[in-house]
Amino acid sequence: MTALAGNLLTTAIVDSATELPDAVRLVRWSRKGRLLAVAADGSALVGHGGQITPPMTPDARDAAWLGEAALVIADPMAGLVTAGVDQLGPVPLLGAHRIGIHRGHTVVAGDGRVAVFDRGFSSEPHVIATGTGVSHACTHLGGVLWAIGGTRGLALVDVALGCVEEQIEIPGVVAMSSRGDLGRLVVSDLAGSIHVVELADPSAAVELCSHVDPVRHLSLSPDGDTIVCADDDELTMWGIGVDGSGAEEPLCVFSHEGTISALDQAENGFLATGDDQGVVHIWSPLLPGYPVATLHLEGEVTALAWDVSGNRLACGSVTGQLSVVETRAGCIA
């Protein structure tokens, strides 16, 4: 009860605000809290109060930190654009759409294949054919296992052995979220369905629910028991049973007046949602029905990202406004 009351008193204070030259397209935090924000024109802000770079790439699709001092941006036309590593010019990898980093491995998902770079980009990548078409989602499942979702299906890829471990027939993958430590993956597709995949038996995926439109914003709670998804102006929270089946009645919340355009969930369970009217709601895991704090940006919210601690939230808008918000749960004396 004390914790709930504390969460009710959550505060969100803008810690810093910056203006990027164009709409904020991507926001990524490093493990130690450095910020990378990439604008639609390819320019980027690196670190707090850092310089905004000239345009680095014409069509940034995804980005990741390589440690604390280097970063990589995936661009289907330009390949991999890096900064802070011993690499002259972009790494030519046509069709690069999604990128992920884990323990020195850089996994790049592209058109029907995955390229795995070990310890830098100086050597040729190990390329694995996935058969999933153009990649629209890529997530680390734990250890050497990655999930790649594309136009033609979902593949679980072992990057150490260089092979596809399992192919799952879920065409038109739109978004994915995983809790690899809990052995659970959730996938949304173009038909508006959400699939729960238990890694112990990936072929027995459960189709949880059917939305009218594709669910682009999807997250699995840190305890793996709740799926949060946004469709139009509606935020839906589904409880999942141990067998992956969904609760009969999900919790539906209509707190946004506009269409939800961004969503991110922190490791501590706090959730942030933003809409096309510039409203950002922050939600406590203990009080799912009501937002505990609200912010306003100029224009549609295009990017949201929590840092590792779950105390700082980066919010980007279509006007280029980038705000870092310090959130604190309240305390009861």
Place this chain on the structure above:
Amino acid sequence: MNRRTDMTLRSHGESRREHSAGRPSVPITVLARTGPATDLIRLLAADVETSVIGSVETIASAGLLGLVRSGRAHATSPDVASHPDRCVCCELRVDLIDAVRRAVLVRTPPQRLVIVIDQLPSSGEDPPRSSDEADVVTALHTLQSHRELERLTHVDGLVVHVDGRTLSTRLTCGITPWSGREEAALAIADHIAVSGADLLTASALSRVMRWLEGINSVGRILRASEGEEGRQGLFDLRAWHHPHAKPVEGVPTIESLRLRGAARSSESSVKTIVLRRPDVLDADAALGWLRDLVAEEPCRLLRVKASFLIGGGERLRVCGVRSTIRSSAAATPSPGRARGESVVWLVGRGLDPHSISNGFESIERTQ
């Protein structure tokens, strides 16, 4: 599978059609080309407030690669997904969804988007079945069925470019001018731009125009012209949205179309069916009939337009592509028009005019 009744109640037809706050919906012109059409692409992209989406080859051949760097051109390649897998009527161009979002979600959105679809030569008369094909109907269906795109943009019109010389030569030689995708694109176009018309004799041009009018009874068919005037002529089309974009008198009846369709080609070719009734129809029944028709013929139906005369001096207007239809009720423009008739245009392959006509005739009148 658990289903949520409260969510599924909101169907595509009743989706909230709100646009981003303070940001106008960006009009999209889809240009389908059957040849190089580089002049037409350059003409459309001439305005600095226009962005272009197309394949790298299209952008490069039109000399517009420089626009990629400035964010005014977006390269894409067909990435087609369908649900269930390999269902043609549910196909979506996923790459277009991404490209349009990227083009529009910028600080200063373009005043207009031009999407260039390359019409690859088809090998036979069969309608396209492969997911790898970048046909115009799939592109149009994607733009009109995806809610995210509907929020940010709207389709202004489909412009199909035709080389008048090629068409004239083929007609003279007795060769079927086009089949499959090209014929479908011509039939559902809001505007057919005929290039090279200056090089044709009057009789040859007249023959070309007549042939095109036989295929497309809704859109405008004009010579491609240059300059600002020619560019503006390609905008604000929406022939498939307006109930009477063309004089009704010019529209062939169901009987003449049936005869022409039988004489011209096989069952796989594209037909336009126009249905009329002078009655005041029950709005729910009319919409229900059209929805049933779309549900029964999703793979055959390409584009639909309807204007139902309903009670209270109002019309129910419907437009759609493949399995997606949108409806809206509106007052008739003038009291005189209220006594008009309900008209339905259907373009598709292998449609049965008699069963469709019978269904239309069986719609209940308003009480």
